[in-house]
Amino acid sequence: MTDSHPHPTGAPDQAAPAAPEAAGKPPRRKFNITVYEAWCKRCGICVAFCPAGALRAHETTQQVLTNQAKCTGCRQCEWRCPDFAIVIRPAGQKPAAPAAPAGKAEGKE
Numbered sequence: 001m002t003d004s005h006p007h008p009t010g011a012p013d014q015a016a017p018a019a020p021e022a023a024g025k026p027p028r029r030k031f032n033i034t035v036y037e038a039w040c041k042r043c044g045i046c047v048a049f050c051p052a053g054a055l056r057a058h059e060t061t062q063q064v065l066t067n068q069a070k071c072t073g074c075r076q077c078e079w080r081c082p083d084f085a086i087v088i089r090p091a092g093q094k095p096a097a098p099a100a101p102a103g104k105a106e107g108k109e
C-alpha cells in the first residue's frame with residue numbers, strides 16, 4: 001500500500017480559515033446614535049457601559065462624543081442613561097424623541 005498523503009511531515013492539508021468578510025457573512029448593520037444635549041447631564045454612564053468604544057467623553061466639557069461606525073446597536077447606553085438622553089436607532093430610521101420630562105426641551109442630534 002502506498003501513502004499518497006501530500007504532506008509527509010504532518011503539515012495540515014487545509015489552508016487557514018478564510019477571513020469573515022470572505023466567508024459570505026452579511027455586512028454589519030449600522031446604527032445612529034442621537035444624544036439629546038439639553039437632557040444630557042454628562043454623567044458618563046453611557047460611556048462607561050458602551051462595550052464597543054463607540055462613545056467617549058470630551059476631555060474638558062464631558063460632552064458625549066459618538067463614533068457611529070463602532071456602534072453595534074446593543075442599546076446598553078440607552079437603557080442605562082438615567083435621563084433618557086441617548087437614543088439608538090437603525091441607520092435610516094428617524095429616532096422618536098422620548099417623552100420629555102416637564103421643563104425639558106428637545107435636544108439636538
Ligand code: SF4
Pocket residue numbers: 035039040041042043044045046047064080081082083084085086
Ligand atoms: S448616560 Fe445619559 S445623561 Fe449620562 S452622559 Fe450618557 S447620555 Fe448623558
Ligand code: SF4
Pocket residue numbers: 033049050051052053054055070071072073074075076077078088
Ligand atoms: S448601542 Fe451599544 S455599542 Fe452603540 S453606543 Fe450604545 S452602548 Fe455603545
